[in-house]
Amino acid sequence: MTTDKSALRPKTWPEGSDSALGTPLQPSVVYTTQDADALDAIYEGRADGFTYSREGHPNARSLAARIDALEGAEGGIMTGSGMGAISAVLLSQLSADDHVIGSDQLYGRSLRLITQELPRMGVEYSLVDATDAGAIEAAVKGNTKLMLVEVVANPTLRIADMEAVYRVARNRGFLVAVDNTFTTPLGYRPFEHGADIVIHSVTKLLGGHSDAMLGYVAARDERHRAELDGVIASFGQTASPYDCWTAEKGLLTFPLRYAQASANAAKLARFLDESPKVVRAVYPGLPSHPDHNRAGALLGENFGNMVSFAIEGGRETANQFARALSGVHFGPTLGDVATVVSHSASSSHRAVPEDERQKLGITQGFFRISVGIEDADFLSARFDAALSALK
Numbered sequence: 181m182t183t184d185k186s187a188l189r190p191k192t193w194p195e196g197s198d199s200a201l202g203t204p205l206q207p208s209v210v211y212t213t214q215d216a217d218a219l220d221a222i223y224e225g226r227a228d229g230f231t232y233s234r235e236g237h238p239n240a241r242s243l244a245a246r247i248d249a250l251e252g253a254e255g256g257i258m259t260g261s262g263m264g265a266i267s268a269v270l271l272s273q274l275s276a277d278d279h280v281i282g283s284d285q286l287y288g289r290s291l292r293l294i295t296q297e298l299p300r301m302g303v304e305y306s307l308v309d310a311t312d313a314g315a316i317e318a319a320v321k322g323n324t325k326l327m328l329v330e331v332v333a334n335p336t337l338r339i340a341d342m343e344a345v346y347r348v349a350r351n352r353g354f355l356v357a358v359d360n361t362f363t364t365p366l367g368y369r370p371f372e373h374g375a376d377i378v379i380h381s382v383t384k385l386l387g388g389h390s391d392a393m394l395g396y397v398a399a400r401d402e403r404h405r406a407e408l409d410g411v412i413a414s415f416g417q418t419a420s421p422y423d424c425w426t427a428e429k430g431l432l433t434f435p436l437r438y439a440q441a442s443a444n445a446a447k448l449a450r451f452l453d454e455s456p457k458v459v460r461a462v463y464p465g466l467p468s469h470p471d472h473n474r475a476g477a478l479l480g481e482n483f484g485n486m487v488s489f490a491i492e493g494g495r496e497t498a499n500q501f502a503r504a505l506s507g508v509h510f511g512p513t514l515g516d517v518a519t520v521v522s523h524s525a526s527s528s529h530r531a532v533p534e535d536e537r538q539k540l541g542i543t544q545g546f547f548r549i550s551v552g553i554e555d556a557d558f559l560s561a562r563f564d565a566a567l568s569a570l571k
């Protein structure tokens with residue numbers, strides 16, 4: 181494939197570099213060919229290669245192949261963010277006068293995309309409680325084309341009735357797109373259960389180091405895959421080679437991180453559940469969780485790294501707790517190697533009216549923990565100290 185035509189850019193990359201143990205970073209935007217026929221062959225899929233990095237590049241393909249292997253997918257595509265993947269799904273599968281169903285506890289930006297952006301394009305929507313099979317059935321209309329659902333809701337950690345979602349979708353003929361960011365393919369593999377499309381914010385657990393902003397989307401059907409590909413290239417939702425390269429290094433340790441973070445989360449949840457200062461500990465692995473049985477059926481023992489809990493008191497007590505929590509970061513994200521605590525009322529749910537937040541149990545004293553890979557006893561000790569400091 182070498183096209184050594186230019187005096188300004190002679191090929192100097194050493195022979196044999198393809199035996200490097202680490203994946204090389206390839207930031208080139210442009211890929212040259214010998215002639216027009218060779219370019220045709222690439223565009224028509226008869227030859228392997230790249231043309232222009234908006235349409236695909238080696239680092240995206242390398243990372244997507246690794247996530248494909250985890251998800252049992254084929255031909256997954258990287259995007260510039262998790263929202264890029266979600267918007268590509270909605271933009272590629274929905275047209276004016278179509279109807280989309282979203283679960284009412286989707287990631288905040290997904291809700292805004294469905295309720296504020298899609299209506300401008302003539303797409304109707306309904307939001308439903310995805311733990312309620314009857315509500316899902318009742319929301320379906322003649323023009324329903326797709327349902328977007330997360331298995332584990334943020335930050336209430338309620339578990340969607342996925343069996344009902346797939347059953348209704350099959351009976352009524354619409355697509356199911358699963359945002360698998362929270363559950364990860366080690367907790368749940370949507371394609372094995374009936375999903376048509378799987379989405380990830382790779383920014384979170386898969387990348388794992390808060391240094392790459394990326395999304396991933398895969399479709400079961402080749403036609404949907406081609407439609408996604410077209411939208412991603414035309415709307416410019418391309419992933420950066422650098423972010424793919426660095427996230428790939430993160431992904432190599434994902435199974436180890438996930439095992440450690442999940443074990444830590446189970447321990448921390450039990451600790452919080454027993455703490456007298458905690459009014460409510462939420463973890464799908466706790467028998468007190470409202471969907472504990474469904475979580476077991478869907479996730480087995482893989483209840484994940486997310487734990488939520490509530491303390492009594494208002495914003496002042498919440499601030500006091502956040503300040504007292506030393507050695508644990510406070511910030512609005514999840515999936516990092518380090519444990520990060522967030523305050524849902526002031527971050528993900530700040531746009532939700534107070535009375536609706538109350539209904540979801542998201543009080544001012546409600547916190548979500550993205551548990552990391554620290555030593556479990558260290559974590560319990562840190563939370564214990566911060567809780568004990570509360571008046």
Ligand SMILES: *Cc1c(COP(=O)(O)O)cnc(C)c1O
Nearest residue numbers: 261262263287359361381383394
């Ligand atoms: C963060 C997140 C997204 C959006 O991903 P970005 O990479 O931040 O764009 C979508 N869904 C879920 C569940 C998330 O946690």
